[in-house]
Amino acid sequence: DAEITQSPRHKITETGRQVTLACHQTWNHNNMFWYRQDLGHGLRLIHYSYGVQDTNKGEVSDGYSVSRSNTEDLPLTLESAASSQTSVYFCASPNFGQPQHFGDGTRLSIL
């Protein structure tokens, strides 16, 4: 079955390190989104892409970057991890006009 997978599921790192979170979908959808969710809050949009070589900033993009070199993957990079970026990260890849279905998430702790 087509699906969306995120890796790793859990990661602990130190401040100042570069971290990359993976998001891979097998639906061949053009749209891909990254959100973060802080404890007790809703999701906030970080970056999104509507196709290969297309990337856009969301509401909370500072300190994050993405690249889209193929349809299946949208890796999220924290250039220099900060403790404020400790969060749970969710990726989604809806088809046009369809609801967003999320991956299982990556729980990131920055010490």
Add this chain to the structure above:
Amino acid sequence: GQSLEQPSEVTAVEGAIVQINCTYQTSGFYGLSWYQQHDGGAPTFLSYNALDGLEETGRFSSFLSRSDSYGYLLLQELQMKDSASYFCAVKAAGNKLTFGGGTRVLVKP
């Protein structure tokens, strides 16, 4: 920008009915979605309203009034497994979602 307001917590007993209200202010609106999230899990899609009125999916129903910038999720015949957080989310152009802060529903026996 977008902002959404929903109650932080609701408690009810099994078999009861719960209504979770959501009011929003938005600069662009395509529709209102509802998501359920159990502790430690991912948000899962429940319903979507693009037009005014009521949408029913089993025990869950969702309502939208665009003129009032208001919607609600109705949970009927509550079950223990319905204990979770529920989020309303405004859908804007480009399929982008802005989420409310979530309502934690606690179902008691």
